[in-house]
Amino acid sequence: MIAAALQRRVWLYGGSARLHPNLIIIYCGPPAVGKGRIITSVKQVMKSPIMIIERVKPNGDKVVKGVYPFGADSTTFQKMLIELAKCKDDFEYELNGQKYVESHMSCCFTISEMATMMRNSTCEIVNLIHDLYDCQDHKYETKNSPTVDVVNSCVSMLFATNPAFIHEALEMKILEQGFFSRCIMVVETDKRFCRHFPGLSNEQMIAFLDVMNHIKSLHKVCGEMKFTPEADEFMKTFYESGEFDRQRGNLDYKLNEYYGRKRTMWFKLCMIMNFLEQSENIPITLDICKQALMVLTKLEPKMSLAFNSGGRNYLFEMQTNILKFLEAKHTQDKTGASRKLLLLKFSVDGTVEEIDSCISFLQNTEQTIYVGNELRLKGKVY
Numbered sequence: 001m002i003a004a005a006l007q008r009r010v011w012l013y014g015g016s017a018r019l020h021p022n023l024i025i026i027y028c029g030p031p032a033v034g035k036g037r038i039i040t041s042v043k044q045v046m047k048s049p050i051m052i053i054e055r056v057k058p059n060g061d062k063v064v065k066g067v068y069p070f071g072a073d074s075t076t077f078q079k080m081l082i083e084l085a086k087c088k089d090d091f092e093y094e095l096n097g098q099k100y101v102e103s104h105m106s107c108c109f110t111i112s113e114m115a116t117m118m119r120n121s122t123c124e125i126v127n128l129i130h131d132l133y134d135c136q137d138h139k140y141e142t143k144n145s146p147t148v149d150v151v152n153s154c155v156s157m158l159f160a161t162n163p164a165f166i167h168e169a170l171e172m173k174i175l176e177q178g179f180f181s182r183c184i185m186v187v188e189t190d191k192r193f194c195r196h197f198p199g200l201s202n203e204q205m206i207a208f209l210d211v212m213n214h215i216k217s218l219h220k221v222c223g224e225m226k227f228t229p230e231a232d233e234f235m236k237t238f239y240e241s242g243e244f245d246r247q248r249g250n251l252d253y254k255l256n257e258y259y260g261r262k263r264t265m266w267f268k269l270c271m272i273m274n275f276l277e278q279s280e281n282i283p284i285t286l287d288i289c290k291q292a293l294m295v296l297t298k299l300e301p302k303m304s305l306a307f308n309s310g311g312r313n314y315l316f317e318m319q320t321n322i323l324k325f326l327e328a329k330h331t332q333d334k335t336g337a338s339r340k341l342l343l344l345k346f347s348v349d350g351t352v353e354e355i356d357s358c359i360s361f362l363q364n365t366e367q368t369i370y371v372g373n374e375l376r377l378k379g380k381v382y
Contacts, residue, residue, distance in 0.1 A: 001042055001045055001046060001211075001215050002021075002215070002218065002272045002273075002275050002276070003021050003022055003023045003108075003156040003268070003272050004022075004046060004068055004108035004156040005067075005068055005215050005216075005218040005219065005275075006020075006021045006218060006221060006271070006272070006275065007020075007022075007068070007104065007106035007154050008020050008022075008102075008104040008105075008106050008135065008152060008153070008154035009091045009093075009104070009106075009221060009222040009223075010221055010222060010223060010224070010225050010271060010281065011224055011225065012224070012225050012226075012267055012271060013224075014224060018135070019264065019267055019268065020135050020154050020268075021268050021271035021272050022132075022133065022135065022154050022155060022156040022268070023156050023157075023184060023265075023268060023269075023272070024129070024133055024156070024157045024159070024182055024183045024184070025157070025158050025159070025183065025184045025186060026114065026159045026160075026161060026180075026183045026184070026185050026186065026306075027039070027158075027159065027160045027161075027186050027188075028160075028161055028162065028163060028166065028185055028186065028187045028188075028305075028306040029162065029163075029187060029188040029189060030162055030163075030189065031162070032191070033188050033189075033190065033191050033192075034188075034191060034192065035112075035160035036112060036160065038160075039110050039112050039158060039160055042110055042158060043070075043110055045208075045211060045212050045215055046068055046070055046108065046110075046215070047066075047070055048212050050212050050213065050216055051066055051067040051068060051212070051215075051216055052065070052066055052067070053065070053067055053216075053219065067216055067219045068106075068108060068219070069083075069086075069087040069089075069106065069107040069108070070107070070108055070109075070110075071083050071107050071108065071109035071110075072109075073110065073111065073112060074111065074113070074116055074117060075109065075111075075117060076117075076125070077124045077125040077128060078140075078145075080109075080125065080128065081128070081138070081140050081148045081150060082148060083107060084105050084107055084132075084150045084153060084155070085105065085148050085149070085150060087105045087106060087107045088103060088104075088105050089103065089104060089105075089106070090102065090103050090104075091104070091222045092222070093222040093223040094223065095223070095224065102152070103151070103152060104152040104153070104154060105150055105151060105152060105153050105154070106153070106154040106155070107155050108155065108156045108157070108158075109155065109156075109157045109158070110157075110158045110159075111157065111158070111159045111160070112160050113160065113161070114159040114160060114161035114165065115161060115165040115168075115169075118165075118169060118174050118175065126174075126175060126179055129155075129157070129179070129182075130178070130179070130182065131153070132150075132153050132154075132155035133155070133182045135152075135153055135154050136153065137149070137150060137151050137152070137153065138150040138153065159183075163187075163305065163306050163307075166180075166306050166307060167307070170307070177254065177256075177257045178257060180257070180258065180306075180307075181257035181258045181260065181261050182261060183258075184265060184296070184299065185258075185299070185303040185306050186299060187299075187302040187303055187305045187306045188302070189302075189305065189320075214279065217279040218275060218279050220279070221275070221279060221280070221281050222281070223281050225271055225274070225281060225283075225284060226283050226284070227270075227283060227284045227289070228283045228284065228285050228286065230285075230286045231283070231284055231285055231286040231288070231289045234286055234289060234290075235289060239263060244262075244263065245259075247297075248300075249297050249300035249301055250300045250301055250303055250304050252303075252304035252307075254304055254307045255300070255303055255304055258303065262296065265296060266289075266292055266293055266296060269292035269295060269296065270284050270288055270289055270292045271284065272292075273288050273291055273292050273295075274288050315350070315354060315357060315358055315361075317349075318346060318349050318350055318354065318355070318358050319358045319361060319362060321346070321349070322342065322346065322358055322359070322362065323362065323367065323368075323377070325337065325342075325345060326368065326375065326376065326377050327377065330376075330377060330380050330382070334381075334382050335374065335382065336371065336374035336375050336376035336377075336382065337374065337375050338373050338374055338375070339356075339359065339373070339375070342355060342359065342375065343355055346358075359375060362375075363375075366378055
């Protein structure tokens with residue numbers, strides 16, 4: 001939300017090297033792990049009636065409008081371009097004692113079903129998203145339609161999907177690793193908790209309102225952002241020493257392109273996290289830099305699951321389900337499962353040979369062991 005609220009009005013570094021704080025975030029996991037709840041909450045904040053202001057433009061005109069333009073929940077290439085073109089706005093900032101006015105086309109999109117948009121599109125929308133992530137201009141011309149010019153763009157996007165679609169998208173060449181390298185992948189395989197939700201309490205409602213007011217207050221922020229000297233020295237030394245590349249949280253080769261762009265992600269997160277609790281354009285501190293790096297570091301170990309859960313190894317899902325079944329047996333009555341029970345349980349999913357292959361793989365990788373005739377999770381107390 002902060003990335004969407006800052007739009008193109010703030011940046012690191014000047015001239016052609018400007019870096020803006022927009023992000024593409026993908027929540028990836030099976031159904032019912034909570035992806036939709038997050039997206040719904042973001043929409044409630046960004047589309048709240050609170051997010052309406054009367055704005056005086058640099059030419060003196062007054063307009064009443066939503067603070068942050070919000071794209072459609074489901075869109076196509078042409079509609080996305082048209083919506084962006086309608087988002088044109090201006091902001092004024094000061095640099096070296098001089099006042100400047102800049103126009104920009106900033107927007108945010110939340111797509112609850114990434115598959116719906118991508119399956120019905122061509123490579124055009126992927127190329128467009130690449131340009132928008134890099135805050136590049138994009139011109140679209142057709143023989144029978146007027147030209148659409150997107151200039152000074154800045155788009156933040158929030159997607160939800162599942163590993164099966166990501167596998168399909170890569171196999172069908174709908175998407176490639178270059179696209180995912182521009183994304184922060186938030187991957188979960190299970191619910192974080194099982195908790196009855198009767199609605200927000202009064203205390204939570206007050207906190208939710210505080211969040212909305214804080215996000216709204218960010219519409220006044222603009223101008224170049226800077227690091228404190230201490231933070232700047234840390235970023236420089238950490239990268240040039242090679243330590244940044246050595247501290248890789250996931251060695252899966254499918255994340256190579258992500259790690260190639262990770263430093264850019266880090267810079268963007270630093271800008272965003274600088275506004276977590278305040279709304280002034282103050283220098284980014286060393287603590288913020290370390291916190292932003294920690295956010296990425298914590299997400300990385302699971303990122304590869306988004307690409308591997310539906311890969312060529314079609315037995316992966318069965319292996320995962322056997323582990324879940326053994327976990328449930330341990331939780332329920334502190335027992336394992338015999339080969340006969342596993343054959344009965346997973347006969348719908350595969351042949352006897354395939355089930356035996358999965359059991360053998362789990363043993364060879366030391367995830368499970370046989371105790372008597374029971375297959376058990378290694379490291380668990382029975």
